[in-house]
Amino acid sequence: MNQEYVHGYEPNEAVRLQDQADTLVELLHSDTHFSEGCTVLEAGCGVGAQTITLARNSSGAKITSVDISASSLEQAESHARAAGIDNVTFQQADIFSLPFQPDSFDHVFICFVLEHLPRPADALANLRAVLRPGGTITVIEGDHGSTYFHPENEAADAAIQCQVELQRMAGGNAHIGRQLYPLLSQSGFDSVRVSPRMVYADASKPDLVDGFTKKTFTAMIEGTRGSALEAGIIEPAAFDDGVQALYRTAEPDGTFCYTFFKAVGKK
Numbered sequence: 001m002n003q004e005y006v007h008g009y010e011p012n013e014a015v016r017l018q019d020q021a022d023t024l025v026e027l028l029h030s031d032t033h034f035s036e037g038c039t040v041l042e043a044g045c046g047v048g049a050q051t052i053t054l055a056r057n058s059s060g061a062k063i064t065s066v067d068i069s070a071s072s073l074e075q076a077e078s079h080a081r082a083a084g085i086d087n088v089t090f091q092q093a094d095i096f097s098l099p100f101q102p103d104s105f106d107h108v109f110i111c112f113v114l115e116h117l118p119r120p121a122d123a124l125a126n127l128r129a130v131l132r133p134g135g136t137i138t139v140i141e142g143d144h145g146s147t148y149f150h151p152e153n154e155a156a157d158a159a160i161q162c163q164v165e166l167q168r169m170a171g172g173n174a175h176i177g178r179q180l181y182p183l184l185s186q187s188g189f190d191s192v193r194v195s196p197r198m199v200y201a202d203a204s205k206p207d208l209v210d211g212f213t214k215k216t217f218t219a220m221i222e223g224t225r226g227s228a229l230e231a232g233i234i235e236p237a238a239f240d241d242g243v244q245a246l247y248r249t250a251e252p253d254g255t256f257c258y259t260f261f262k263a264v265g266k267k
């Protein structure tokens with residue numbers, strides 16, 4: 001999984017993940033607060049793009065942030081240190097063989113990870129095992145099938161479809177957001193609640209146009225150019241037209257919509 005992770009581990013992907021997190025803080029995190037003294041496992045923390053917000057919103061919680069990638073963890077740790085965060089411990093770990101005793105944590109938080117895993121239900125079951133009875137899991141995922149924009153453009157649709165296809169080829173699922181309810185329920189979680197969180201950007205929200213339409217979504221699609229061409233799923237000119245059309249939606253008369261899904265379940 002580590003090598004197949006579709007977005008890779010290049011420095012500009014770390015910047016994109018940080019832009020994504022900064023832009024979406026309010027939309028995705030405003031209702032996540034863990035109480036004083038409780039233990040939280042953040043699974044797949046990457047370069048720590050969500051970790052800082054988690055730690056700030058729950059400054060009394062003891063957070064353990066794990067990732068399979070040692071280099072991402074190093075970056076996460078240095079971001080956290082630079083931000084003055086002192087309630088997070090970083091540890092290298094694979095979600096599929098977690099180095100924790102059963103019932104160790106009060107809460108689990110996992111964001112933008114299940115979409116890359118070949119067996120998301122097994123991952124959820126593993127995370128459930130380290131949760132104490134009564135503990136909660138919070139899952140956030142996107143769903144690329146929720147993308148629509150103006151002006152509509154077939155080349156843009158095709159470029160997005162490359163990402164969906166590459167993720168599928170690597171064993172993941174870029175449409176996983178819509179599946180969170182059945183996945184959590186089938187993995188044994190109770191009281192599952194899913195709330196869709198739509199991002200809508202137009203020229204009246206220049207920060208969102210810049211931070212989301214351009215620097216998060218379009219940058220993500222653009223970042224798959226090499227892999228898409230190598231996989232032979234699109235011609236270079238068609239891909240470039242698609243990316244250009246996505247940037248076109250960030251013009252003053254353009255609009256862009258995308259929906260994230262946030263789920264909470266209980267053990």
Ligand SMILES: C[S@@+](CC[C@H](N)C(=O)[O-])C[C@H]1O[C@@H](n2cnc3c(N)ncnc32)[C@H](O)[C@@H]1O
Pocket residue numbers: 001002005007017021043044045046047048049050066067068069072093094095096110111112113116117
């Ligand atoms: C898209 S990044 C998301 C990072 C972070 N949660 C965020 O929202 O910015 C997915 C992360 O999952 C990690 N990952 C993938 N498979 C994993 C596994 N089996 N165990 C732990 N981490 C894993 C990758 O190394 C990568 O850092």
